[in-house]
Amino acid sequence: MRPILMKGHERPLTFLKYNREGDLLFSCAKDHNPTVWFADNGDRLGVYRGHNGAVWCCDVSRDSRRLITGSADQTVKLWDVQSGTQLYSFNFDSPARAVEFSVGDKLAVITTDPFMGQTSTIQVKRISRDPNEQVGDSILTIKGPQGRINRAVWGPLNKTIISAGEDAVIRLWDSETGQLLKESDKETGHQKTVASLVKSSDGSHFLTGSLDKSAKLWDSRTLTLIKTYVTERPVNACDISPLLDHVVIGGGQDASAVTRTDHRAGKFEAKFFHKILEEEIGGVKGHFGPINALAFNPDGRSFSSGGEDGYIRLHHFDSDYFTIKM
């Protein structure tokens, strides 16, 4: 499996997202410029210019027309995917961390960081079909969890919002009222910051990756813990294969603590686990910094990883990957 190296960002990668068809790959990095690539050969298609800070997260609408990006410059911007023009900018009083479109792309959930005395928030904005009618008001604001909320995603049918962050607790909120419905158990749940949260392709379950060196699989509706994948590295990123019963987990020693002795010391591999048996299948080496972002192509035949080293590595699986027997 020879990876395609995509060098376009000048700073560490923060997030990767495929569109629904799997032909485009959107990448966010700390260098202010979200970028779109051809997911097949890794050619760069374009850059969305306008942010003035690190870009932490993005999402693309189902029809691949709209891109939403959240940035440390305290804005969340809507873009026209094709032309790269900025359609709208939501302004906040603190850096935006996570963004996601709802089913139907009429709503977006956004989280903001605690900043200058303000607590972190989860906010819901209405997204208009016509950008000229777009307004900036929040239809719902949830406050409460301590520390950064690293991810917030929509539950099935947009009825709930699932959030996770620095306090290591996964929470289920009512997306109408903002009421807290459920919290993950402290004993069995994560022990350290949850760095990433991704849903399965049908949204029925989701995977969380935490700095406590584990990833956990949960039921989206009941917040039941189903599986735990234990690894030797802090987990920064994870994803669920849409094709096979695999999950991929990436991360590594914190960039500030990386040793200079050997690149293997930091555990910068992307590790594959069997989703059901919780057993390790294998690993993909390559990055020389921690992995910050991972995403499977929706067809499950390739995946890409983004590292602290500024590279995106796009891997098309070899044919024997599909015949792995456990």
Next chain:
Amino acid sequence: MASIVSMADIEATAKGLGIDLSAVNLDSITLPPGEDFGIKSDDDEDLYHEEALELEAGFGNVIVVDNLPVIPLEKFEKLEGVIRKIYGQIGTIREGGFWMPVNPETKKTLGYCFIEYNTSQDAKSAKENTNGYKLDKSHIFAVNLFDEIEKYMKIPDEWTPAEIKPYAPGENLQKWLTDEKARDQFVIRAGPFTEVFWNDPRQLMPELVYRRQYWTESFVQWSPLGTYLATVHRQGAAIWGGASTFNRLMRFAHPQVKLIDFSPGEKYIVTYSSHEPSNPREKHWVLLNFFDLRTGKLMRDFRGNADDFVSGSSNVTGVSWPVFRWGGGREDKFFARLGKNVISVYETETFTLIDKKSLKVENVADFTWSPTDPIIACFVPELGGGNQPARVSLIQVPSKEEMRQKNLFNVSDIKMYWQNNGEYLAVKVDRHTKTKKSTTTGFELFRIKERDIPIEVLELENKNDKIVAFAWEPKGHRFAIIHGDGPRPDISFYSMRTAQNVGRVSKLATLKSKQANALYWSPAGRFLVLAGLKGFNGQLEFYNVDELETMATGEHFMATYIEWDPTGRYCATSVTSVHEMENGFHIWSFNGKLLYRIPKDQFYQFLWRPRPPSLLSPEKEEEISKNLKKYSKKYEAEDQDVSLQLSEQDRKKRKMIQEEWDQWVAQWKKLHEEEEQLRLALRDGEASDEEEEYEAKEVEGEEVIDVTEEIVDSDEDQD
């Protein structure tokens, strides 16, 4: 711990007394000092044992010297001079701190005197050093601390027979050896937990025996025969063991204990503490206690200035542990300490110096005991700029006879390695050239068990090679050396025999350019792990010295510690918390197959439980190895059973997991279908869930058009 009061009880009591509990701030209540309300703290017993504050006002620094000559007043000053001279050497006698009472009727002294020192330490060492001092034939000093008079007064005049306690049969402390599966135990410390496990290679995982949080405050240590596990606490050391679980068997009070050491036969335990001065004027002193392991009785203590306990060749920062080295094998008969120009050898019957004299060896730099016999090998470095040669001597104890001696020239340093049966001694000699610009290394090999102890000189083919590591084969006649200057040293194997001649050393093989810097022989001999620790990132090579071939290579990345189990069947490699990442341990079979891996964060210690030596006679052992097939049958059958059972279990477990998962999937699918219309509505009627079908088709449609293979260096894009 007394009874625990529950919140419900408190509420009931409060109700009975008519107190509104919610109005009472429980945290604000302070108990009257000294009142414990009948709740006994676990620690009290130990805390009160801590040393009482030493007050200047006490009599702790006063000694009483008895058995002085009774003299008339004319000779008073002369005797005072003599006594002051003796006791002034030990410490400063206080001004006016000397008092020898005189009988006013006879005008003669009473035959004793009092001496007051500045510190109680001086008083104690005066007592230790001069009790029994012979002034002349009829006057042998009896020295006591003034404070001890009360103690002696309390001794009743009449002898009463000691109460004999009825015999209570103890537990079988070696029960672990009777494990049906013949497994071995190990202890690990990770995070706040200390855990003892069975190594269960058939199940490919360890089985927990005992776990305890905060079991020790610094480290744990097995006794040499594995009977006890020692833990170290602020108040002292404790030993644990037992038939079924780990019970506390004995405690040894020693405040601030830092290091412990067992005697090889498990009769005694030595504890050590060092008290660093809080201000530079005070002395840095150390205390060593010898306890009887079974009774807990303090047999002897040694206290003194730290400088006196730092032996010749050791570093400046502290004592080289163990300070007292045990000799004479498992009999625990002798122990010895290196001093300035002396080796002090003690025997354990009386805990005093043999013949009441230390062994005088001018300028001795180091010594080692034979692991089995009461023989000391000591090394005296070169003196007078090379005029007096360096010397290695073998001295028999307790006769203190020199059995063998060898003079060596141009020596810069010497290291001694005993074979563990005490049959051979290898002395590594670093020699410098006349100009002292370069050094060469050679070996002097002593055959201890042969007549007159022949010595053979072994030089490496390249004399300038540095010796990285040296190790004898346990119970064997072979040894291995890692030597070389470059980053990839060579490894050579030698035997003390040749095919024809048992009295000649011969080279067996040399392995070139290995990434290794440490050697670990299996305790059963024959097999060896060549390890590249630290700079080599944990390369492992399992080598069979009988066949002279590599059985397997492996890697435990960043490994810091390697230990064979006591039977030589398994080998453990671990990464301890000196590294931040990858903490945990791996268990390998003797032939280099990785059996299982256990990651543990904050991993501090891994120690196999030692086994006592086999009770089988050598003949019986030979018989077993001859008829190995007969004996192994039983175990092979067991192995097969287990593996069948395992695969059966495994299959069942997998099936269960899969079924469980299928349930989830079915549930999700049902809900997903139920919600389909709602989802459609959310998406303005756009057909939605076609993704799944589209994927399914693609799996079928795969076709190989062309396969080309190219060799690609996957690392090329790095660095």
